[in-house]
Amino acid sequence: MFxxxxxxxxxxxMTWNNLMWCFVGVFMGTLLGVIPGIGVLAAISMLFPLTxxxxxxxxxxxxxxxxxxxxxxxxxxSILLNVPGTPSSAITALDGYPMAQxxxxxxxxxxxxxxSFFGGSVGIILLMGFSGTISQMALQFSSTEYxxxxxxxxxxxxxxxxxxxxxxxxxxxxxxxxxxxxxxxxTGTRRxxxxxxxxxxxxxxxxxxxxxxxxxxVIASVGKISSKGIDPESxxxxxxxxxxxxxxxxxxxxxxxxxxxxxxxxxxxxxxSIAAFMSYALERRVAKDxxxxxxxxxxxxxxxxxxxxxADQTAxxxxxxxxxxxxxxxxxxxxxxxxxxIAPGPQLMTDQPELFWGLVMSFWIGNLMLLVLNIPLIGxxxxxxxIPYQWLFPVILMFVCIGTYSVxxxxxxxxxxxxxxALGYGLRHLSFPAAxxxxxxxxxxxxxxxxxxxxxxxxxxPMTFLERPISATVLMITAAILLWxxxxxxxxxxxx
Amino acid sequence: MKHQxxxxxxxxxxxxxSPAFAQSYPSGNIQYIVPYPPGGGTDILARQLNDxxxxxxxxxxxxxxxxxxxxxxxxxxxxxxxxxxMTLGIGQTSNLAVNPxxxxxxxxxxxxxxxxxxxxNTQPMGIITNxxxxxxxxxxxxxxxxxxxxxxxxGTPGSGTVSHMAIERLMAxxxxxxxxxxxTGIAQAISDVMAGVVDVYVGxxxxxxxxxxxxxxxxxxxxSEEPHPLxxxxxxxxxxxxxxxxxxxxxxxxxxxxxxxxxxAAMNEAINAALADDGLRAALEAQGSVVLGGTAEEFATFLAxxxxxxxxxxxxxxxx
Numbered sequence: 001m002f003x004x005x006x007x008x009x010x011x012x013x014m015t016w017n018n019l020m021w022c023f024v025g026v027f028m029g030t031l032l033g034v035i036p037g038i039g040v041l042a043a044i045s046m047l048f049p050l051t052x053x054x055x056x057x058x059x060x061x062x063x064x065x066x067x068x069x070x071x072x073x074x075x076x077x078s079i080l081l082n083v084p085g086t087p088s089s090a091i092t093a094l095d096g097y098p099m100a101q102x103x104x105x106x107x108x109x110x111x112x113x114x115x116s117f118f119g120g121s122v123g124i125i126l127l128m129g130f131s132g133t134i135s136q137m138a139l140q141f142s143s144t145e146y147x148x149x150x151x152x153x154x155x156x157x158x159x160x161x162x163x164x165x166x167x168x169x170x171x172x173x174x175x176x177x178x179x180x181x182x183x184x185x186x187t188g189t190r191r192x193x194x195x196x197x198x199x200x201x202x203x204x205x206x207x208x209x210x211x212x213x214x215x216x217x218v219i220a221s222v223g224k225i226s227s228k229g230i231d232p233e234s235x236x237x238x239x240x241x242x243x244x245x246x247x248x249x250x251x252x253x254x255x256x257x258x259x260x261x262x263x264x265x266x267x268x269x270x271x272x273s274i275a276a277f278m279s280y281a282l283e284r285r286v287a288k289d290x291x292x293x294x295x296x297x298x299x300x301x302x303x304x305x306x307x308x309x310x311a312d313q314t315a316x317x318x319x320x321x322x323x324x325x326x327x328x329x330x331x332x333x334x335x336x337x338x339x340x341x342i343a344p345g346p347q348l349m350t351d352q353p354e355l356f357w358g359l360v361m362s363f364w365i366g367n368l369m370l371l372v373l374n375i376p377l378i379g380x381x382x383x384x385x386x387i388p389y390q391w392l393f394p395v396i397l398m399f400v401c402i403g404t405y406s407v408x409x410x411x412x413x414x415x416x417x418x419x420x421x422a423l424g425y426g427l428r429h430l431s432f433p434a435a436x437x438x439x440x441x442x443x444x445x446x447x448x449x450x451x452x453x454x455x456x457x458x459x460x461x462p463m464t465f466l467e468r469p470i471s472a473t474v475l476m477i478t479a480a481i482l483l484w485x486x487x488x489x490x491x492x493x494x495x496x
Numbered sequence: 497m498k499h500q501x502x503x504x505x506x507x508x509x510x511x512x513x514s515p516a517f518a519q520s521y522p523s524g525n526i527q528y529i530v531p532y533p534p535g536g537g538t539d540i541l542a543r544q545l546n547d548x549x550x551x552x553x554x555x556x557x558x559x560x561x562x563x564x565x566x567x568x569x570x571x572x573x574x575x576x577x578x579x580x581x582m583t584l585g586i587g588q589t590s591n592l593a594v595n596p597x598x599x600x601x602x603x604x605x606x607x608x609x610x611x612x613x614x615x616x617n618t619q620p621m622g623i624i625t626n627x628x629x630x631x632x633x634x635x636x637x638x639x640x641x642x643x644x645x646x647x648x649x650x651g652t653p654g655s656g657t658v659s660h661m662a663i664e665r666l667m668a669x670x671x672x673x674x675x676x677x678x679x680t681g682i683a684q685a686i687s688d689v690m691a692g693v694v695d696v697y698v699g700x701x702x703x704x705x706x707x708x709x710x711x712x713x714x715x716x717x718x719x720s721e722e723p724h725p726l727x728x729x730x731x732x733x734x735x736x737x738x739x740x741x742x743x744x745x746x747x748x749x750x751x752x753x754x755x756x757x758x759x760x761a762a763m764n765e766a767i768n769a770a771l772a773d774d775g776l777r778a779a780l781e782a783q784g785s786v787v788l789g790g791t792a793e794e795f796a797t798f799l800a801x802x803x804x805x806x807x808x809x810x811x812x813x814x815x816x
Binding site for chain 2: 049269
């Protein structure tokens with residue numbers, strides 16, 4: 001039965017029409033992923049009207065191709081320019097950009113493509129073989145469990161960036177505060193909106209990430225234009241070749257990243273961005289020499305890039321197996337089905353096997369296309385660095401503005417990018433790290449949402465966190481990590 | 497491509513020669529604001545309707561998605577556009593009736609800032625529970641709430657949504673006390689209903705029907721006045737002793753204030769003609785809609801009632 005379905009899926013995916021739309025999807029996706037700011041939701045939104053004219057399978061294959069294609073392309077700008085191509089690859093900039101500065105941009109781009117393919121493959125295998133089981137498992141996760149997981153992530157990630165711990169904590173808190181802006185989802189009360197309707201839904205992640213990383217990088221480079229020329233050697237094909245050490249260090253991060261990514265992909269409400277953050281935190285936590293992170297550690301790009309691509313694929317599990325779209329983008333995919341009169345829901349897999357299996361098998365084809373498409377392009381992307389900054393940076397700023405605007409068609413968001421760019425520049429001068437701020441911004445509001453909902457569902461009894469087995473286990477692990485960290489720092493201060 | 501062009505030209509000639517459209521309206525592309533993101537229920541409805549109008553009249557619509565603040569940002573923008581009829585938009589219960597009463601930042605007055613053009617459709621909310629829940633029907637839910645106020649948790653896709661307001665209206669009418677658990681959208685809420693963590697969930701009928709059909713959840717009641725044609729056996733909330741109770745997500749086409757009467761008439765006629773098309777009608781009904789249509793005056797009267805009704809619910813519940 002399984003192999004019948006696989007063959008059925010291949011038959012559907014291998015028709016010329018579907019192959020073509022798959023290529024269009026992944027090509028557009030990877031291109032839009034490279035361009036900073038234009039994230040997956042904006043890309044899919046723009047191409048959504050096109051799907052009206054397509055038959056539903058082709059439409060979904062194309063939209064899905066854009067979805068995972070952007071994640072492939074997203075790391076490019078993060079690595080080369082310290083400007084995240086998509087929010088889910090913001091974390092890749094932490095170690096990818098130092099690698100590029102050390103003349104190893106080719107290696108970083110090559111290895112992230114491999115990591116992306118690896119993570120994507122793991123995700124597809126899970127999607128093919130275990131959709132039913134995994135979607136049932138995902139149902140076990142309610143707000144109580146989400147809160148415990150987020151807390152684990154935040155604790156594991158504390159001290160995520162290099163530099164003083166206290167500065168990192170301040171930045172996490174600042175991020176949480178920015179995350180609080182907008183309507184309180186429980187009471188509708190407006191928080192820190194200053195009466196502006198544009199702030200009612202809070203600050204857009206894309207504005208914050210692009211401002212802190214991208215725009216501040218551009219500002220900081222003003223006046224340093226002629227300081228460094230690019231080494232022509234690093235553009236050659238040979239420079240893409242990873243060292244034996246690179247390969248050895250990459251295996252476990254890829255496996256761990258794929259596991260983390262697959263897990264967070266299946267949970268509605270999390271997704272590739274959180275998966276990438278969590279994976280980075282995990283790599284730093286398990287590394288023997290965490291001080292290498294933030295200075296071009298290859299583990300710091302391999303984990304997150306496997307994680308976000310794995311999450312991209314497993315995000316289809318709740319969407320297709322339960323009819324529960326985990327994110328706005330997944331909801332859009334189901335919307336494309338509704339247009340064609342197909343009711344998205346738990347029966348999709350049995351009622352529309354051609355569609356389900358055709359789509360799943362197209363993921364293999366799409367991922368292979370991306371691999372083949374991206375590796376030859378690396379040389380071209382790296383050559384971008386040879387463009388003098390006075391030409392390159394204005395273009396980047398333009399794309400940042402277009403990209404931010406396109407998410408909500410909001411000029412207010414463009415102003416926010418400028419404001420966060422200025423803030424990021426100031427913080428950089430005071431050597432406050434930006435990554436913990438983004439972590440606080442993403443996790444803080446989610447933790448609040450889930451804590452308060454868990455308390456509502458638990459009728460105000462905080463014991464609910466310990467009574468539910470999954471949440472209790474996760475909280476115990478969190479406590480163990482916290483105690484271990486405290487013990488370690490106490491011993492260190494005792495010794496000195 | 498050539499065929500499309502001929503068809504388009506044919507339609508254009510038809511439109512010019514047809515006496516109803518002999519006026520100068522529209523004088524070009526119609527900008528069309530959808531205050532929600534692409535792919536959502538409102539967006540899909542707007543595009544399906546516009547496609548049908550375009551087929552029948554040859555008019556061209558340029559859809560602009562302007563999401564945010566429960567659909568209020570897009571409508572706010574529409575209210576500031578030129579009232580020449582070349583910028584229109586789609587509004588609904590939330591942004592035309594609920595939000596203005598609920599949200600301090602909404603600056604437009606729904607009755608003076610817009611020109612009502614035509615109602616499109618209405619969808620009730622569905623109240624669902626876990627397949628194995630102890631509640632056999634909606635009567636059991638009401639009994640539980642009456643026996644122990646606040647004992648029933650109800651999930652909704654968010655605070656201030658029509659789903660939330662539907663229960664607030666019920667609580668105001670029936671002196672009942674439910675406990676609200678807002679979610680952010682349907683995904684985790686449905687997951688929690690399927691896991692039995694939350695007692696009932698209130699969401700738009702089309703969003704819950706696939707899960708009802710799969711047998712993972714049960715539909716207890718609908719919030720329309722009459723039983724819904726898609727689920728004729730499901731009782732209405734009103735039938736449990738709440739005469740006149742209804743709560744629905746209706747959608748309508750509006751323009752900025754001060755639109756010329758002939759533009760309103762031409763657009764209203766085009767919408768009604770499109771809604772009379774069997775294909776579009778069937779598509780909308782399959783999605784859980786009851787198709788409305790009607791004159792602009794009827795819509796204006798209806799809007800006035802809804803604005804007053806929801807403002808009363810908001811003030812009774814003390815939500816502002």
